Structures are given as C-alpha cells and as structure tokens.
Amino acid sequence: MIKKTWKRIALCVCVFSLMGGSLLFADSVTQKIRVWNNGKELADGGYLIDGKTYIPARAAGGLVSWDNSGRVSIVKPNVDIILLNGDKLFGNVNTGKLKLKVLCQVDSLAAPVSAVKVTISDPSGNEKDLGSDQDGSQKDNFWFATKETTYDFKESGGKYTISFYMKGLRDSDYTLIAEKVVTVLN
Secondary structure, eight states: OHHHHHHHHHHHHHHHHHHHHHHHHHHHHEEEEOOEETTEEOTTOEEEETTEEEOOGGGGOSEEEEOTTSOEEEEOOEEEEEEEETTEEOSSBOSEEEEEEEEEEEEEEOSOOSEEEEEEEOTTOOEEEEEEEOOOOOOEEEEEEOOOEEEEEOSTTOEEEEEEEEESSTTSOOEEEEEEEEEBOO
16 A cells, blocks of 8 residues: 555656646746847837747737737838928938928828827927828828928937827727937037
C-alpha cells in the first residue's frame, strides 16, 4: 500500500513538474516588448512571439474596424498636408502671428468615412481645431481645406504639429491619420 501511494505521489510530482516547466517555457517564448512608431512609444507596447512582433491593431495607424466573424480591417489612406500663407507654401515659420490655410489631399481611401478634422498643437500640447467636415460623403479620393486662420506661433525653436483625423462611423472617435511638424525658427 505504501508502495502504491509512493508511486502516485511520484507520478503527481512528475506531472506537475512538467506542467510548471511548460508554463515557464511558454512565458519565455512570449515576451512583452516596448515598441516605437515615428519616435513615439506605443502605450500598449507589443509582444514577441516565436520571433515575430505583434502589436494592437489600433497601433498600426488608420481606421480599425472588426465584425463578429473575427475579421479586422485597417484603412490607412495616403494623406498629404499642404500649408499655405496666402498663396505661398511654407513648412517652417518665424515667431509671431501668421495667416494659414491647411489643404489635405486624401487618396487610396478604401472605405467611406463619416467625418474629418484638422488641428494644430503647440509644443505644450494645447490643441486648436482648424476645421472639420461632418458630411461623411468622402470616398476614395478627395481634398479637404480649412478656412484661413490667424495663428500665433509663440515659442521660438518650438515644434507645432498639424494633425489630420478621420472618423469611420458616426459614433466612433476620431483617429489620427497624418501629421506635419512646423518648426518656429526664431
């Protein structure tokens, strides 16, 4: 009887040892990693699994949607942001007030969107809306232009960010699609 009990205990110890070892092995194969996209660290990071990097779909950029069948779609059109002061193009500016207009050319849009908007952020992160369109009629290829606005570029050497956002469904949040940085020279 003692011999049978001893065999059962030995068998349980072996089984639990193998289970624990495989759990440790699985943990070493799946590794949480830090991931940067365009110089910004992704908040959720990513995972390294069997030599491949996996990130959340939203971190890939673009409009993310999924259906109940498990299908995930990521739509990221080409967006060119053009900055105008009157009829002159600009990229960097001097300190002070400037009248500006933002033109956004969107192409290769594979799904309709419900809204677009353009904002400007100062180096401290304060954001101002420059214009939006809630019509939801954009498809494939279109232009979006803001009205001419006077903006005060106050911080010398500062980097201001022009951001272009899209909204897939009317009840969804805006998603950042493209950015352009303006540096204040003096």
